[in-house]
Amino acid sequence: MKFENIGDLRVLVETARGGSLTAAARVLEVTPAAASAMLKRLEAQLGTRLFERSTRAMRLTPQGQTLLDYAARALELLEEGAGQALSESGALRGTLRVAAPSDLGRGVLLPWLDAFALRHPGVHIALSVSDRVQDVRRDAVDLALRYGAQAADSQLVARPLYTAERVACATPGYLARHGAPAHPLELARHNCITLHIGGRRELRWRFEGAGERVEVAVDGDRSVDDGAIARDWALAGAGIVYKSALDLRAYLRDGRLVPVLPGWQGQRYVLHAVLPSNRFVPARVRALVDHLAACFEALAGEDRAAASG
Structure with a gap:
């Protein structure tokens, strides 16, 4: 079968991604009416419905899912081919x-x-x-x-780019009020800002130093699934955060955050x-x-x- 308009396939892909013709129209920079007409034209050409329509959402039919898998790959290959052709002329696009x-x-x-x-x-x-x-x-x-x-x-x-070490740190003001832990186990007495990683709250922090490995259970009054918010809470003096030193590089350099266990090494991640x-x-x-x-x-x-x- 010969497809008369590649744009019709783009409507299929973007409607599936966005969940509505309005979302597809926004991405493709056409009106919702135009997107709807393109989808209907594609369905008419194939002689089958590609979506089950309701007032709340559009759900792919089995036939629609099959075509989507092929259409997404085909459009991706077309884009890559065009990009490769242009790159050979020296321009990346x-x-x-x-x-x-x-x-x-x-x-x-x-x-x-x-x-x-x-x-x-x-x-x-x-x-x-x-x-x-x-x-x-x-x-x-x-x-x-x-x-x-x-x-x-x-x-x-996966290409390795950088080895980052996690560091437990807080503001000088927090440490002046609550004191600095001398050993990782003393973190259990501090307000620790914890992260949700992979859907689970991380309540155990690991360190190496002084010839030993330590895993300490921590807790605190704040947890979040966004590292930037955890950092901002630490900058506000709310507690101790355990994050990649790479993310905190600027704040550690200017002293807004300071390591609380300088003799200990946190977990390393590539x-x-x-x-x-x-x-x-x-x-x-x-x-x-x-x-x-x-x-x-x-x-x-x-x-x-x-x-x-």
């Missing part, structure tokens, strides 16, 4: 869908992404910042930045660039991964220089 943890995205990545955008004006960067682990394949993400074991998946390719393994990687994605790798290597060089005095 197309959309880069990037997902990153909230604090890392806001505090570290933004200037690096700005530099990349200036170098490649034909690339549109669509950044999603959230501490929810996104499904790279289902959510149509080109590149996700993930810490540690979150990167492990046989259907994904930050990965994660992308699907089952498809061709567009030149713009490879270019961004290389750019971020260079930025993180420069950061690691600064860390080594600071450690050597």
